[in-house]
Amino acid sequence: MTVTLADVAARAGVSAATVSRVLNGNYPVAGTTRERVMRAVNDLEYVVNGHARALAAATSDLVGVLVNDVADPFFGILASAAQTEIGRGSEHGGGKLAVVCNTGGSPEAELNYLTLLQRQRAAGVILTGGAVEGTEHTHAVADKLARLAADGTKVVLCGRPPLPPDEFSGEESALENDDAAAVTTLAFDNRGGARRLTEHLLTLGHRRIGYVTGPANRTTTRDRLDGHRSALADGGLAVTADRLTVHGDYSRASGYDATLELLRRDPDLTAVVAANDTIALGACAALRERGMRIPQDVSVAGFDDLPFSIDATPALTTVRLPLHEAGARAGRLVMGLESPPPGGVATVRAELMARASTAPPAFA
Known part of the structure; x- marks a missing residue:
């Protein structure tokens, strides 16, 4: 009976994909795993089908x-x-x-x-x-x-x-x-970048900082929010984090609506941190509509340093990712x-x- 790749995988206690990697040598595999696979190959006298391998390798x-x-x-x-x-x-x-x-x-x-x-x-x-x-x-x-x-x-x-x-x-x-x-x-160092951004605002003297973030089920949202909150915690402001955080999506409209909600929750807000630069543009629009000056009344910061950020009025404080x-x-x-x-x-x-x-x- 012909020995198959699956037979080798079962004998070695690994997946068929791992056996394929060992035989093809196209990805690194731990030495102990390689030894188990080759031992199974020898024990079962498995013969590689060269034609099938060539077809499988074709992309x-x-x-x-x-x-x-x-x-x-x-x-x-x-x-x-x-x-x-x-x-x-x-x-x-x-x-x-x-x-x-x-x-x-x-x-x-x-x-x-x-x-x-x-x-x-x-x-x-x-x-x-x-x-x-x-x-x-x-x-x-x-x-x-x-x-x-x-x-x-x-x-x-x-x-x-x-x-x-x-x-x-x-x-x-x-x-x-x-x-x-x-x-x-x-x-991307989303957590570290967000932490440095909030630390910058704390160093300037801000203590009433709102945060506009993205969908809760995204890794980028989680990491940037974690960085922001770790800076708040070190500054003794962890108690305000939940109340002054609004989730939305990563759009300008979301930034606009969320900033109005933050002002409703705390009319004396002095800074808004946005999870990306597009959200920050919406935040700026909401503040101006309320007759508030940036940064004299409320500071605004974003994330990503998209091309329009430096040309915004005023130029947007942000975190640069080398996209x-x-x-x-x-x-x-x-x-x-x-x-x-x-x-x-x-x-x-x-x-x-x-x-x-x-x-x-x-x-x-």
Whole structure:
């Protein structure tokens, strides 16, 4: 009876994807795991089907770039920079075709695009922006990425945290813990950047600080809110955090409505921190409509340092993420033009950009 890859996997106590990686040598696998697999190969006298391997290793000239909203400058910059590198080519040949997939922030659309890219045997996939939290969706995404990687697709996460190692284990997962290295992650320092931004306002003397954030189930929302609240806690203001936090989405309209709600909750507010620059524009509009001056009456700060931020009136204090550089790096990684960082994870540092929209409160 012919010995199959599944037979080897069962004997070694690993997934079929892990056996494939060991035999193909296309991704790092722990030494102990490699030894178990090769022992099983020898014990079962497994013979690799060269023709089948060649077919399995074949990928198309397609690279998928998943974004929440291509019209949002945050995602547009990432996608544009990545596309340039993908089109430039790699040491193995010419450029590839970058296809931008607009998910609209829908978890279902994200999974659907990953399935379609798998069917097209995509050479690479880049997922940008924060991930939707929740065990079921996180596990489903990990499984999709596992199957893509097992087929030889390079996977890069850009602007989202790495998948937890335990998402790569268990009977229902297509990857083992060792296979988590198949996914390269460029994680943004959202928590650290938000903390430095709120510390900046505290240093100026602000103590009544409102916060406008995004959807509660997004990793970016959680990390930026955590950074803001850790700074408040160190400043002895943790008790006001919940009351002066309003959730919405990442739009200008959300910033406008949330700022009016914050003023209703605390008419003496002296600063508004927005979870991104687009929200900050809405906050500024709401304040001006109420006859309040920025920053003389209320300081406003954003996050991301999108191109319009420095041209706003007044210029917007924000946290700069090097979006173009991060997108270009993701493109090089998915094309094999750059070696993955140690451990497969690199943190993209956020930089405070103090500008004219923040100043000491009037009473200081």
